[in-house]
Amino acid sequence: MSRPALREFLAGCRDEAPLLLGAVPFGMLYGISALAAGIPAWLAQLASAVVFAGAAQLVIVQMLAAGAGMLPTALTSGLLNLRHLLYSASMATYVGHLPRRWRMLLAYLLTDEAYAVAVLRYQARPPAEGPDLRHWYFFGAGFTLWFAWQVSTAFGLVFGAAIPPAWELDFAVPLTFIALLTLLLRERPGQAAALAAGGAVLLFAALPFKLGLVLAILAGLGAGVWTARRLERAR
Structure with missing residues (x-):
C-alpha cells in the first residue's frame, strides 16, 4: 500500500469512527437477541461476518424468536435490504472502473454507514493530479464498521447476560440512523432523499x-440517486 493510499484508508477509518457510537450498541443488541432466540453463539457470530447487515440480522432473529416462518422472515429481510440496490446504483458511477476484486470487496462492505461516509467523499471533486485513490477511503470506512460489528456482536454474545436491562440498548437502532441522516443532509442528494422519504411516509x-x-x-x-446523477452530469 502506497503512502497516499494509506492516507485515504486512514481518513475513511477516521470519518467512520463517529458512527460507531450507534453501531456498537446495535451489534451488542443483535448478539443478545440472537442468544434469546435460541441461535447458537457460533452461528450468530458467523452471520455477522458473512451477512454483515445489521438491521436485517436483528429483524431475522426477532422474527425467529416470535415463531415466524421461513418465508415471512426471508421476505421481510429481503424487502428491508432493497435499499442496497440503490446504494449500489449510486456507487457504481464511482467504482465501475475498478478491477473486479475491488468491486466485490466494496460491495461486501457497502452498508448504510459506509455509504453515508463514502458517498460524500466521492461527491467531492476528484484529485487534480495523481491517481484517484478514493476507493481506499471507501475501504477504510467499510472495514472500520465491519471490524466494530464483529467485536460488538461477540461482546453481546459473551457478556449479554451481564448487561443490565436498564441500559436499554434498543436506543442504538434509531441513534444510528439519526447519525446517518445528519451526515447526508449536508448535501443536496441527501436533502432530496429526506424530503421524498418523509412525504412517502405520510402518503x-x-x-x-x-x-x-x-x-x-x-x-x-431513488430521489437521492437521481439528484446525485443530475449534479454529476451538470459538472
Whole structure:
C-alpha cells in the first residue's frame, strides 16, 4: 500500500469512527437477541461476518424468536435490504472502473454507514493530479464498521447476560440512523432523499404490514440517486 493510499484508508477509518457510537450498541443488541432466540453463539457470530447487515440480522432473529416462518422472515429481510440496490446504483458511477476484486470487496462492505461516509467523499471533486485513490477511503470506512460489528456482536454474545436491562440498548437502532441522516443532509442528494422519504411516509402511512415504510425507503433512495446523477452530469 502506497503512502497516499494509506492516507485515504486512514481518513475513511477516521470519518467512520463517529458512527460507531450507534453501531456498537446495535451489534451488542443483535448478539443478545440472537442468544434469546435460541441461535447458537457460533452461528450468530458467523452471520455477522458473512451477512454483515445489521438491521436485517436483528429483524431475522426477532422474527425467529416470535415463531415466524421461513418465508415471512426471508421476505421481510429481503424487502428491508432493497435499499442496497440503490446504494449500489449510486456507487457504481464511482467504482465501475475498478478491477473486479475491488468491486466485490466494496460491495461486501457497502452498508448504510459506509455509504453515508463514502458517498460524500466521492461527491467531492476528484484529485487534480495523481491517481484517484478514493476507493481506499471507501475501504477504510467499510472495514472500520465491519471490524466494530464483529467485536460488538461477540461482546453481546459473551457478556449479554451481564448487561443490565436498564441500559436499554434498543436506543442504538434509531441513534444510528439519526447519525446517518445528519451526515447526508449536508448535501443536496441527501436533502432530496429526506424530503421524498418523509412525504412517502405520510402518503403511505395507512398501508398494512408497514409497507409504507418500505416504499418510503425506495422513494428516498431513488430521489437521492437521481439528484446525485443530475449534479454529476451538470459538472
